[in-house]
Amino acid sequence: MKIGFIGCGNMATAMIRGILDSKKVTAGEMIASAKSDATREKISRELGICVAGTNSEVVDFADVIFLAVKPQYYEEVIAEIREEIRQDQIIVTIAPGKTLHWLAERLGEDKKIIRTMPNTPAMVKEGMMGMCKNELVTEEEMQQVKEICESFGKAEVVPESLIDVVVGVSGSSPAYVFMFIEAMADAAVADGMPRAQAYKFAAQAVLGSAKMVLETGMHPGALKDMVCSPGGTTIEAVRVLEEKGMRSAVIEASKACVKKGREM
Ligand SMILES: NC(=O)C1=CN([C@@H]2O[C@H](COP(=O)(O)OP(=O)(O)OC[C@H]3O[C@@H](n4cnc5c(N)ncnc54)[C@H](O)[C@@H]3O)[C@@H](O)[C@H]2O)C=CC1
Numbered sequence: 001m002k003i004g005f006i007g008c009g010n011m012a013t014a015m016i017r018g019i020l021d022s023k024k025v026t027a028g029e030m031i032a033s034a035k036s037d038a039t040r041e042k043i044s045r046e047l048g049i050c051v052a053g054t055n056s057e058v059v060d061f062a063d064v065i066f067l068a069v070k071p072q073y074y075e076e077v078i079a080e081i082r083e084e085i086r087q088d089q090i091i092v093t094i095a096p097g098k099t100l101h102w103l104a105e106r107l108g109e110d111k112k113i114i115r116t117m118p119n120t121p122a123m124v125k126e127g128m129m130g131m132c133k134n135e136l137v138t139e140e141e142m143q144q145v146k147e148i149c150e151s152f153g154k155a156e157v158v159p160e161s162l163i164d165v166v167v168g169v170s171g172s173s174p175a176y177v178f179m180f181i182e183a184m185a186d187a188a189v190a191d192g193m194p195r196a197q198a199y200k201f202a203a204q205a206v207l208g209s210a211k212m213v214l215e216t217g218m219h220p221g222a223l224k225d226m227v228c229s230p231g232g233t234t235i236e237a238v239r240v241l242e243e244k245g246m247r248s249a250v251i252e253a254s255k256a257c258v259k260k261g262r263e264m
């Protein structure tokens with residue numbers, strides 16, 4: 001399976017690295033287009049894949065084509081490649097808001113389309129992707145693309161009605177988690193810990209807590225209770241977090257994120 005990326009910024013680079021490292025696809029079976037000479041030189045040097053100066057070259061070469069440009073460029077890129085896409089190719093989108101219906105209207109109703117939402121932890125092969133497809137993509141093709149995407153983390157098929165929710169819970173949420181880590185580290189710095197050490201302690205606490213949720217299968221509330229000793233330190237922190245509306249802030253932020261995605 002030959003894989004192409006139109007646009008090669010943060011997300012595409014992370015995904016390409018994962019795919020190459022998995023050895024499911026060789027560098028010779030991958031291509032990416034980029035607009036500037038500087039980006040083309042960087043992709044070629046860092047990833048060793050074929051680099052195209054035009055999006056047509058990607059369409060000409062690949063069986064599976066990831067549209068990895070920002071949502072505001074989707075319309076223009078689709079108009080550019082629409083006539084060149086063959087019915088046996090699969091278009092994979094990674095932008096929020098662009099529904100299968102919106103995409104089929106522009107790409108053509110006869111085109112195979114998979115709509116996904118990845119996230120930047122793909123850079124360290126700990127990504128989380130939600131994906132859905134139109135009826136022209138077979139179950140076997142979906143499975144093949146899913147396996148490719150699992151080379152940079154986890155991937156799960158969801159109904160299209162949940163893709164906007166995926167943006168809030170995993171597509172955008174790394175940003176909230178980074179803010180949480182930064183805030184915890186700021187507090188540690190305020191109490192005298194060197195900054196680099198503070199980031200390490202805060203990030204490892206988040207990593208370990210996430211692993212506990214995934215690996216124990218226990219309820220997050222029960223895991224929280226295990227940390228809170230009666231009359232101890234943690235319950236004091238929990239009391240202040242509740243007073244400051246932490247849960248509500250996260251829920252409202254995530255709902256604003258999902259709402260924005262639906263409007264895009
Ligand atoms: N950054 C993130 O955390 C996530 C991003 N996404 C989505 O992934 C997509 C890409 O986002 P990023 O990688 O963050 O953006 P980016 O800005 O890092 O990369 C986009 C690349 O596309 C190139 N580009 C723009 N117009 C082009 C054209 N006409 N032809 C070829 N290349 C073109 C740009 O020069 C740039 O290198 C977006 O749709 C975004 O919404 C999805 C999930 C997470």
Ligand SMILES: O=C(O)[C@@H]1CCC=N1
Pocket residue numbers: 096167171172
């Ligand atoms: O902020 C955004 O619009 C993109 C989509 C999910 C993460 N970043």
